[in-house]
Amino acid sequence: MTIVPASKPRLVIxxxxxxxxxxxxxxxxxxxxxxxxxxxxxxxxxxxxxQPVDLVLTxxxxxxxxxxxxxxxxxxxxxxxxxxxxxxxPTVQTAVSVLKKGAYDLLVKPFKxxxxxxxVKRGLAHQKLSRDNVNLRGQVEFLKAANGVNxxxxxxxxxxxxxxxxxxxxRAVAAGLIEIDPKTRRVIRRLEDxxxxxxxxxxxxxxxxxxxxGKKVLEPRISSCQGRQGDNMVEQTLVSSPIYIxxxxxxxxxxxxxxxxxxxxxxxxxxxxxxxxxxxSAIVNQKLYQNVxxxxxxxxxxxxxxxxxxxxxxxxxxxRVIKLAEQVAMHLRWSKRQMETxxxxxxxxxxxxxGVPDSILNKPEQLDEREREIMRNHPLVGVRIVREIELFKPxxxxxxxxxxxxxxxxxxxxxxxxxxxxxxxxxxVVDTFDAIMSDRPYRKGAQLATAVSELVDNRGKQFDPxxxxxxxxxxxxxxxxxxxxxxxxxxxxxxxxxxxxxAVSV
Numbered sequence: 001m002t003i004v005p006a007s008k009p010r011l012v013i014x015x016x017x018x019x020x021x022x023x024x025x026x027x028x029x030x031x032x033x034x035x036x037x038x039x040x041x042x043x044x045x046x047x048x049x050x051q052p053v054d055l056v057l058t059x060x061x062x063x064x065x066x067x068x069x070x071x072x073x074x075x076x077x078x079x080x081x082x083x084x085x086x087x088x089x090p091t092v093q094t095a096v097s098v099l100k101k102g103a104y105d106l107l108v109k110p111f112k113x114x115x116x117x118x119x120v121k122r123g124l125a126h127q128k129l130s131r132d133n134v135n136l137r138g139q140v141e142f143l144k145a146a147n148g149v150n151x152x153x154x155x156x157x158x159x160x161x162x163x164x165x166x167x168x169x170x171r172a173v174a175a176g177l178i179e180i181d182p183k184t185r186r187v188i189r190r191l192e193d194x195x196x197x198x199x200x201x202x203x204x205x206x207x208x209x210x211x212x213x214g215k216k217v218l219e220p221r222i223s224s225c226q227g228r229q230g231d232n233m234v235e236q237t238l239v240s241s242p243i244y245i246x247x248x249x250x251x252x253x254x255x256x257x258x259x260x261x262x263x264x265x266x267x268x269x270x271x272x273x274x275x276x277x278x279x280x281s282a283i284v285n286q287k288l289y290q291n292v293x294x295x296x297x298x299x300x301x302x303x304x305x306x307x308x309x310x311x312x313x314x315x316x317x318x319x320r321v322i323k324l325a326e327q328v329a330m331h332l333r334w335s336k337r338q339m340e341t342x343x344x345x346x347x348x349x350x351x352x353x354x355g356v357p358d359s360i361l362n363k364p365e366q367l368d369e370r371e372r373e374i375m376r377n378h379p380l381v382g383v384r385i386v387r388e389i390e391l392f393k394p395x396x397x398x399x400x401x402x403x404x405x406x407x408x409x410x411x412x413x414x415x416x417x418x419x420x421x422x423x424x425x426x427x428x429v430v431d432t433f434d435a436i437m438s439d440r441p442y443r444k445g446a447q448l449a450t451a452v453s454e455l456v457d458n459r460g461k462q463f464d465p466x467x468x469x470x471x472x473x474x475x476x477x478x479x480x481x482x483x484x485x486x487x488x489x490x491x492x493x494x495x496x497x498x499x500x501x502x503a504v505s506v
Contacts, residue, residue, distance in 0.1 A: 008032055008033055009032075009034070009054040009124050010034045010035075010036075010051075010052075010053040010054050010055075011028070011035045011036070011054065011055045011056070011057065011120070012035075012036050012037070012038065012047065012053050012055075012056045012057070012074075013025060013036070013037040013056075013057050013058075014037070014038050014041055014044040014056065014057070014058035014059060014067070014070055015039065015058070015059040015062070015086070016039055016040075016041065016059060016062040016063060017039070017059075018039040020059075021037035022037070024037070024057065024113070024116055027113040027116060027117060028116075028117065031120075036053075041058075041062045041063070041065040041067075041069070041070060044058070044070055045065070045069060045073040048073040048074045048077055049073055049076070049077060050077075050260070052077050052078035052081070052259075052262065053074065053078070053081055054081065054082065054127060055081065055082040055084070055123050055124060055127070056070060056071070056074045056081060056082070056083045056084070057084045057116070057119075057120065058070040058071070058083065058084075058085060058086065059085075059086050059087070060086060060087040060094070060106075061087065067085045067098075068098065068101055070083070071085070071102060071103060072101075075102055077259060079171075080127060080131065082104045082123035082124065082126065082127050083102065083103050083104055084104055084105045084106075084107060084120070084123055085098050085106050085107070086106075086107045087106065087107075087109065088108070088109040090108045094106070105119050105122075105123065107119060131265055131267050131268070132267055155283075155285075155286040155289070156191065156336075158278075158282045159177060159191055159279060160191060160193065162177070162253075162275050162278050162279045163176070163177055163191060163192070163193035163253070164193050166193075166253060166255055166272065166275050167193050167194075167255070169271055170257075170268055170272060171257070171258075172239075172255040172256055172257055173197075173199070173227070173256045173258050174193065174194065174197040174199055174200075174255075174256045175192070175193045175203070175253065175254065175255050175256070176190070176192040176193075176200065176203025176204045176253070176254045176256075177189070177191045177192075177252070177253050177254070178190055178204060178206065178208070178209050178251055178252045178254070179243075179250060179251040179283060180209060180251055182248040182249060185213060187206055187209075190204045192204060199227045199236075199256055202225055202227060202238060202254070202256060203254045203256060204254075208238070208252060209240075209249075209252045211240065212240075212242045212252065213249060216247075217242060218242070218244070220240060220241040220242075220264075220269070220272060221239070221240045222237060222239050222240075222264075223237070223238050223240075224236070224237060224260055225238040225256075227256060234259075235259070235260035236256055236257060236258060236259065236260060236262075237258075237259065237263070238255070238257075239254070239255040239257060239264060240252055240253070240254050241254075241255070241273075242276075243276055243279050244280065245280050245283060245284055250280065251279070251280075251283065253275070253276055253279060292391070293391060296389070297344070297347075300344065300347045300348060301347065303348075303351055303354070304318045304348070304350075304351065306354070316438075317434060317435075317438065318346065318347055318349075318350070320434045320438070320485050321349070321427070321430050321431055321434050322342075322343055322346040322347065323480075323484075323485065324430035324433065324434060324471075324480065325342055325346050325426060325430050326339065326342070326343070327474045327479045327480060328426055328430065328467070328470050328474055329342055329426065330479075331470050331473060331474050331479075341394040341395060342398070344392060344395045345394075345395035345397065345398025345399065345423055345427070346398060347395075348382065348386060348395050348398065349382070349398045349399055349402050349427060351382040351386065352377075352378035352380065352381035352382030352383070352385065352399065353378050353381075354385070355377075355381040356374060356375060356378055356381075357374070360374055360375060361375075376403070377412065379402070379403060379411070379412050380412050382399040382400070383399055383400050386399065397421035397422075397423040398423045398424060400412070400413075400421075400424070401413075401415065401421050401423065401424025402424045402431055403428070404420045404424055404428070405462045405463075406462060406464050406465075407460070407461045410462075417464075425463070425464035426464075428462070428463060428464075428467075429455065429463050429464070429467045429471050430471065432455070432462070432463075433451050433454075433455065433471070434485075436454055437451050437482075437485075438486065439486075445486055445488075447491065448475075448482070448490040448491060448494055448495075449494035452472065452475075452494050455468050455471070472495065475492070475495050476496065
């Protein structure tokens with residue numbers, strides 16, 4: 001069922017004296033209002049529970065039911081309904097009490113009809129200004145939240161900001177986003193705010209988007225739905241706003257409003273349109289970002305391969321380091337974003353060796369002091385190469401710090417402990433492990449026991465103890481295929497020391 005937001009302000013008049021209702025309705029006839037009147041307060045309350053209205057004009061005392069109960073029913077359905085109370089027995093205490101409960105004004109009977117008309121106009125003007133301020137604040141809050149978020153790099157974070165703004169600024173119970181591939185029409189992403197909401201099945205239901213497929217529906221679709229509040233099923237409103245990019249449907253934002261007759265006003269519809277367009281821009285920018293990133297990744301691989309081609313000792317090193325680092329990062333539950341950056345960082349970690357002469361890079365003998373200084377400078381050279389490329393700046397910690405040592409004796413800055421970026425502490429462990437395990441022209445790769453012993457012996461000296469422990473746990477779980485990485489099977493008993501050995505080591 002589609003609900004069309006009312007274009008005219010909707011008013012309800014409540015007074016147990018029917019002739020007063022009729023007089024007020026007649027006095028408002030010249031205005032552009034939709035007006036309902038009730039001489040029975042109980043019926044008025046039942047009506048207000050089902051129908052959101054803009055303004056209620058109600059008597060304060062009506063037999064067993066008071067105007068305050070009418071006020072509460074109106075506000076329960078729609079919080080910003082303007083309520084004006086009427087009374088023939090005014091007191092300061094009464095005025096203060098009803099204003100505290102949320103009444104906009106208190107009119108004293110008998111009154112002139114122009115006073116009523118003026119109060120109604122003031123109330124509706126106040127409501128419009130309040131709604132405009134809310135909508136403007138919603139746009140400002142979204143812009144503040146989105147400021148500094150890179151739409152391409154932080155795609156999901158940006159979309160999460162859009163959903164959060166939809167929920168908070170449009171007073172929704174929850175918000176969800178469904179993204180589809182416009183060619184295959186298959187769902188490729190689902191997001192929700194808040195996460196794991198009890199109505200997520202409604203928000204993320206693929207069927208909500210089928211209403212728009214193959215049709216040019218530009219306006220949001222507003223319909224009733226069965227939602228859940230705790231253990232109870234309740235009637236709520238679902239607002240579905242389509243995301244179009246170059247006239248092609250790319251997704252949908254779903255909003256769950258708290259009641260069956262909840263509605264969005266023109267200003268709120270404008271906010272929803274802005275937020276929907278922002279989601280569309282994020283989707284476009286991510287696709288552009290992915291294309292650019294893919295091209296850059298290919299360039300990185302070419303650079304990394306160029307470095308490895310010059311260094312006859314490190315063929316395949318980069319690929320192996322990436323695979324090892326990925327397993328550790330997954331064990332540490334790093335985010336998808338961190339994992340993507342880690343891949344780039346591992347590819348680029350030795351890029352600075354481009355600035356090292358072949359005579360030093362491939363020298364079989366021990367390097368002299370001058371040559372060591374040139375070699376130790378390669379992390380700084382690497383940073384200078386990538387720092388002008390915005391896409392690669394997050395990879396700098398891998399490049400600059402993978403030769404730092406936990407005890408502070410590393411290079412190029414001599415950082416110590418947690419002063420060393422966590423990226424460098426991870427890479428240092430897997431980089432060293434691969435160097436020990438790999439075949440070199442002048443020697444075969446060492447046994448696993450030798451590599452493990454090197455890590456354990458230098459735990460807290462060269463390496464972060466926590467990173468060593470995480471890496472060894474990855475090896476124990478069998479997450480690394482030595483055959484795939486090094487072309488040979490290995491004896492893993494060193495990873496599982498006997499109780500006696502553990503007791504001695506303690």
